Amino acid sequence: MFELTVTTGFAAAHRLREYEGACENLHGHNWKVEVVLQSERLNNLGMVMDFNQAKAALGEMLDEFDHKFLNELDRFSEVTPTTENIAKAVAEELDGRLPEGVGVKSVTSWESDRCGATYVP
Secondary structure (H helix, E strand, O other), X not given: OEEEEEEEEEEEEEOOOOOOOHHHOOXXXXXXXXXXXXXXXXXXXOOOOOHHHHHHHHHHHHOOOOOOEHHHOHHHOOOOOOHHHHHHHHHHXXXXXXXXXXXXXXXXXXXXXXXXXXXXX
16 A cells, blocks of 8 residues: 655634633634545556645645635534544545545644644545
8 A cells, every 4th residue: 555645734713613612712723734645556657646636636625624714614514613523524525536546544634733633534
């Protein structure tokens, strides 16, 4: 199995519904998102996929989150946009944008330098 890792980020606001504490209030983060892609075989260039294509697919997907109030997005209308749910959303959305034979192994979203959550599909 081969793996490829791409890291990028986005800035957005959210609030944690039904949370008791400061995070129930509107606040923002500069999220860092790390995606690990995997494939059993390499393409004709000897790659899982081109890094530029991987970054473009991830960037395109994250444009939907960037500088938004995440609670207002359809994806988070009933699910609170926690760091865990953001990682899951990225994994699910990105999976449909990848070449055949390439899958999402894991997504880690970091809301700060010391606090992150990983989703493994």
